[in-house]
Amino acid sequence: MLVLEDGTRYVGRAWGARGRTFGEAVFSTGMTGYQETLTDPSYAGQIVLMTAPHIGITGVNDEDPESRRIWVNGFVARDPSRVVSNFRANGSLDDQLVADGVVGISGVDTRAVTRRLRDAGVMRSGIFSGADAALDPAEQLRLVRSGEDMRGLNLSDRVSVIAQYRIAPEGERIGLVAVLDLGVKESTLRYLAARGFEVMVLPQSVSAEQLRDLDPDALFFSNGPGDPSASDAHVALLQGALRDGVPFFGICFGNQLLGRALGFGTYKLPFGHRGINQPVVDKTTGRVEITSHNHGFAVDAPIGAPTRSPAGFGLVEVSHVNLNDNVVEGLNALEIPAFSVQYHPEAAAGPHDANYLFDRFRDMVLTTVAARANKKDDK
Numbered sequence: 356m357l358v359l360e361d362g363t364r365y366v367g368r369a370w371g372a373r374g375r376t377f378g379e380a381v382f383s384t385g386m387t388g389y390q391e392t393l394t395d396p397s398y399a400g401q402i403v404l405m406t407a408p409h410i411g412i413t414g415v416n417d418e419d420p421e422s423r424r425i426w427v428n429g430f431v432a433r434d435p436s437r438v439v440s441n442f443r444a445n446g447s448l449d450d451q452l453v454a455d456g457v458v459g460i461s462g463v464d465t466r467a468v469t470r471r472l473r474d475a476g477v478m479r480s481g482i483f484s485g486a487d488a489a490l491d492p493a494e495q496l497r498l499v500r501s502g503e504d505m506r507g508l509n510l511s512d513r514v515s516v517i518a519q520y521r522i523a524p525e526g527e528r529i530g531l532v533a534v535l536d537l538g539v540k541e542s543t544l545r546y547l548a549a550r551g552f553e554v555m556v557l558p559q560s561v562s563a564e565q566l567r568d569l570d571p572d573a574l575f576f577s578n579g580p581g582d583p584s585a586s587d588a589h590v591a592l593l594q595g596a597l598r599d600g601v602p603f604f605g606i607c608f609g610n611q612l613l614g615r616a617l618g619f620g621t622y623k624l625p626f627g628h629r630g631i632n633q634p635v636v637d638k639t640t641g642r643v644e645i646t647s648h649n650h651g652f653a654v655d656a657p658i659g660a661p662t663r664s665p666a667g668f669g670l671v672e673v674s675h676v677n678l679n680d681n682v683v684e685g686l687n688a689l690e691i692p693a694f695s696v697q698y699h700p701e702a703a704a705g706p707h708d709a710n711y712l713f714d715r716f717r718d719m720v721l722t723t724v725a726a727r728a729n730k731k732d733d734k
């Protein structure tokens with residue numbers, strides 16, 4: 356049984372682990388990339404429904420996970436594949452869900468659920484299978500309604516690493532980037548290392564003093580689960596680094612935190628953007644990118660002419676906009692070296708149209724490092 360907070364109920368078949376699970380019900384429109392979706396830490400606390408009906412055809416492999424485990428609280432699909440067919444596969448999705456204890460449900464009318472979530476907005480939900488399916492419906496609904504609400508929820512400490520670790524740069528080293536792990540994806544780290552960054556992944560609890568002691572050439576805030584309005588400590592950490600002139604790049608949650616650091620607010624979208632086919636325009640070049648998304652919140656900043664950062668960081672422009680609904684998809688600070696995007700340039704899964712942003716970051720860091728070296732020489 357899939358039960359939504361508004362009392363809607365959908366009967367299906369038990370899939371993956373048996374039992375009960377709770378989370379915010381959201382839908383993803385990606386036709387491929389379920390393994391990357393399941394292992395994206397940004398989905399912690401959510402029950403993810405795939406709108407594509409056939410999920411699991413290529414099984415699971417060791418190369419596609421975006422982190423060390425599955426993070427979704429539950430998984431919903433219409434018609435999971437009964438066969439696994441791919442040369443890279445080394446197991447089935449069903450077995451993986453069981454192994455990771457992820458309660459799923461199949462055979463529900465995913466189009467009906469999606470329309471419900473699109474019309475009413477995302478909401479708390481629960482999946483009940485095995486013995487739990489027989490629970491009294493009123494009791495099931497009570498349990499769903501007593502679950503966590505995504506609004507105001509800080510989930511960073513559930514997904515972040517405990518201890519820092521280092522990744523060596525590929526090719527010539529251009530500098531050290533400190534990555535605040537708010538739920539970072541492996542692809543992001545790979546792209547940074549491939550650009551010549553020595554990467555230091557830091558736990559989300561790192562202090563301003565520890566960051567200063569590390570003295571990185573650049574700072575990166577990752578994607579991650581939860582409500583950005585509940586991350587005051589990360590915002591303060593970022594404001595300190597921006598004041599010190601450290602070049603900054605943020606992705607998704609990192610974009611929302613840059614928005615807040617610059618003095619803008621964030622808000623919850625009715626049903627968010629999740630999938631790999633979202634059109635975004637880069638206002639600097641006018642080029643449209645087809646991009647990978649997974650966000651339920653967004654930054655509230657004015658689209659159009661640059662405006663002053665309410666927090667005193669100079670002029671800021673909204674650099675990217677979603678063409679479906681005009682949601683802010685990127686920020687560019689014009690007077691300090693800092694920019695961010697709401698979507699996923701690392702893709703995984705999805706098209707690679709936005710990979711150039713990692714080059715933009717590398718170029719920005721090289722310029723800043725060179726300018727600093729010149730200043731030192733002048734002294």
Ligand SMILES: NC(=O)CC[C@H](N)C(=O)O
Binds near residue numbers: 397607650652
């Ligand atoms: N992928 C992300 O970083 C998601 C950011 C945030 N948790 C949101 O839902 O909007």
